[in-house]
Structures are given as structure tokens and as C-alpha cells.
Amino acid sequence: MIPTKEHQNKYYKFLAKIPLFANIDEDELINFFHSVQVKQFYRNEMVTFDAEEHSKCYIVYEGLFKLTKIDEKGEEIVISIADVKDVVSPMHFSPHYDVCAEFMKKSTLLYFNKDVVDSFSTKNNQFSNNIIDLLANSVQKLMLIKEVLQLKSAKEKVGWYLVHSKINNTFELPYSKALIASYLGMKPESFSRALLSLKKDGVHLNNKTVILENEYELCKYCDKVTGSSCTSFLSNQCIHNRT
Amino acid sequence: MIPTKEHQNKYYKFLAKIPLFANIDEDELINFFHSVQVKQFYRNEMVTFDAEEHSKCYIVYEGLFKLTKIDEKGEEIVISIADVKDVVSPMHFSPHYDVCAEFMKKSTLLYFNKDVVDSFSTKNNQFSNNIIDLLANSVQKLMLIKEVLQLKSAKEKVGWYLVHSKINNTFELPYSKALIASYLGMKPESFSRALLSLKKDGVHLNNKTVILENEYELCKYCDKVTGSSCTSFLSNQCIHNRT
């Protein structure tokens, strides 16, 4: 759907702050933004992002959804969680790769069709670079979560997610426990039991807020990439500080 | 190491066939290839691809290695297998993301430094597009393997890998069973037991060659992206043919 004039301005301002559009000349950007489209999705709505229908690039303006794959038995895995400002770009997948988007909240997505994205990236080299950064980031995130899923125990997974939240979201669990559990490839029951076990080590969860008896209980679950955004990175207490 | 004149020509010919360099004007390509470097690695050699030292783009000229992550206890997961013609590009990872390359054979890697890659992609839009395709492919491959690892039983994983080999490598297992097992996130013993169970369903393995009692035993393990390269894709027998 093409947005009304009144909405356009706020969409433009929002988009201009997304890393995908960073360091691009404002005139070119505004011109590109003319082709933005908008779509609303309802809570619990499920959409298959098959590339034929969805050869687009989506940006979450508001709301939350998870990208999932579901098998014949109804078992579901979460590939990624898409929050406000996140970019999901099925136009870059194979036409035979289907993923399912499950909306956790009423959501507004802004999107561009593949042809306009491609033609803009041909004209504008910085935009190409931004796409490269976006995809490189996805690759790294997927490699990291693969490591977490395959190498860590239930308790370590939860510990890892908590440090992650500590460092990136200032001690707040950003989503429901069930959603985080499925992102970590575990059942809510196991998540709950892992939290119980962490509590014995001094890691408490007051509703969604992480509380530590003394500051460093979670450090041992930290990975280096996450850690590099920590204020104590490479300090004496930091496990990544090996000399 | 800078290659000798005599070797240059064969490297150039090899590189020109890699998708990363497809559809680029030959003169520009040859000019870019002047900056290629070469490095040899020995069987069982292990190298950490930390971004500081390895802010490069590698192409496997000959040999084989696996990209792995290893934890404190020595447990290892395989992130990807890099075979001849494959591109591995640590320059696109965060400087804090370390992966380990373990060489399975004596290998020769060609590589370009980040600065020359970046400057070529600034000048040449097609090259930018090829990098985007390369990364988009990695994303999709990682999403697919995540699905395989989390959603499938041991037997289904092996079945999936076998169809994969059937379709892409004409019925040959390309690597050792132990390597394939670890790529599938399982132990060699479990791989072996899964093969035993598949044998009961008419799937035999004569050394590394897959033999089917009647043609379609493996179809139920096929995913749609892999299937799209199958000669019988969407035929009557094909499970992706739902009407």
C-alpha cells in the first residue's frame, strides 16, 4: 500500500536512521523513499515469505515478528526475531526458500520491491555497501547462534542470552520467555529450569529484569562479539582478557 | 605470498570461473587479479581466522578445510565446509569474531586483502552485486542447515544429506562420514546407526556411492531448495509437487 502524504514524512525520518540507509546523500535517499510501501499485520497473523510473492525488502516500523520454519509434525524453529528497525529481506533468498513470518504484535512493515532496491544499488555504491554490511551481519549472527545451539547446555544458552540482554538492552529481557526459549532451541520448561539453576549462582530475574548478586556472575557466558560492546570489555574481570 | 608469473595465468583462469567474478569486464578483472596472493596449508593445520590477521577474502584453489568453533572442553562444531572454488571471507566478519580453519588436505588458497576488495567493489558495481549474492547465499545456507539441525532426527539428517549428494554430486558422498556427521551436528556412531536404519528402507551405501533399491526412497528427505536442482523436480513422484 502506498502511504498517504501525511505519513510519508514520519516514515522517511524513521528510514533515514536505519543503518541500511546510512551515509547516503539525502536527495537520493528521499527520491528512493518515494517508492516505499506499507503493510499492516495483525497479532498472530502468519504469512509465508515465499520469494515469488515477497521478493521485497521489509523494514519493521512497529511491532514484532519471528521468522520460522515449521515441519510436517508442527514442530517449529525460530530463525530470527524481527523487532523495530530490523530489516528482513526475502528478495535475497532463493525463490524456493520459504519461511514463515509469525507476528507477535500488531505490526507495520515498510517495504521496497526488489526492482527498486536493485536499481538504487546499481546507481548508489554506498547503498550496495550497506546491503553487504546487512547480509554480512546476518551471516555472522547465524554462525554465532549455530555455535550457541550446538555447543552450549540449556543453562549456558540462557546465561548467554542474559549477558546479551545485559549488554545490549540494559538488563531487560526484551521478549517473552517462551519466545526466547524457542530462539535458543529449547522448550519453555527447560528455560525455566535453567533459570532456577542460574538463580543458585546469584542470577535473579525479577519479572523481566536481570539482577546479579555481584556484578560478574554472567561473564562466563559471554561471547567475544557480544562482549566487545560491554563497558568492561577487556577489563580485569573480563574473560576475554587473556594475556 | 605473491605468485610467480608462470602460475599467474592458471590462477587467473581459475578465478575467472568463480561466480564471485562473473559478468565482470575482462580487463578490469585481470587488473584486479594482479593483487591476488597465494598461501599453502598442510593437512591437519589449524589457523584461527581472527579478523585482525585475516581481513581478507579467500578462495580455495585446491584442497579442503572446515570452518569450526571449538569450546573450552574441546567440543567442536562445523560451521561450513570449504571445498575447491568455495569462497570464505573473514573480512566480512566482526574483528571480534574468531573462527578456526582446519585443513583436511594440503590446500592452496588464493586471497585478496580487504582494501583491494573494497576498492574494486567501489569501482565495479557488478562485483558489489556478486558479493551480495555470495553473502545472500551464505545466509540461506545457514538458515537451511539450522532447520536441518533443529528439526530433523538423526535418520532424517542423514537422509537429507544423501538426497543432497544425490542431486548435487551424482550419488557420491563427497567427504568422509566423520566430517559429514559433524557438519550435521552428530557423532560418527549416530551417523552409522542412521545409515543402518536407512538400509532397511532400501538405501544402501557402497563405500561412498548411494544405491537405491527403487528410485524414490530418499525423496521424503528432500528440501525444496535442494529439490529445485533435481531432474524430477515437481514431477509426479516429487514431494514438492502439491496441487
Place this chain on the structure above:
DNA sequence: ACTAAAAATTGACTTAAGTCAATAAACATA
């Protein structure tokens, strides 16, 4: 503030895949 619905927890039990150890098959190099 009240109620219904949704989300999270806890306990008892099950299970698929891992571990460890012994043996067998395949490979590579003389």
C-alpha cells in the same frame, strides 16, 4: 479491581542421541 486467558513453573516420567570401549573395514605407503 475483577476475571478470563495466556504464560510460566514444577514434578514425574520418557527418549533420542551421546559416551565409552571393543572390533572391523578401508586406505595409503612402502
Place this chain on the structure above:
DNA sequence: TATGTTTATTGACTTAAGTCAATTTTTAGT
């Protein structure tokens, strides 16, 4: 073609996380 080494298989046993069912806690709408 023999020999030592690596890779694969098989069997007995263990275990971490899943399942199912019963509560309890939290959330959201009136």
C-alpha cells in the same frame, strides 16, 4: 600385497533435555 594407520561400525550403558499434566503466576480487557 603386506602392514600400519586411520576411519567406521557395533553393543552396552548414561544422560540431558523433552513430554505430559497439574498448578501457579502474570497479563490484559471490562
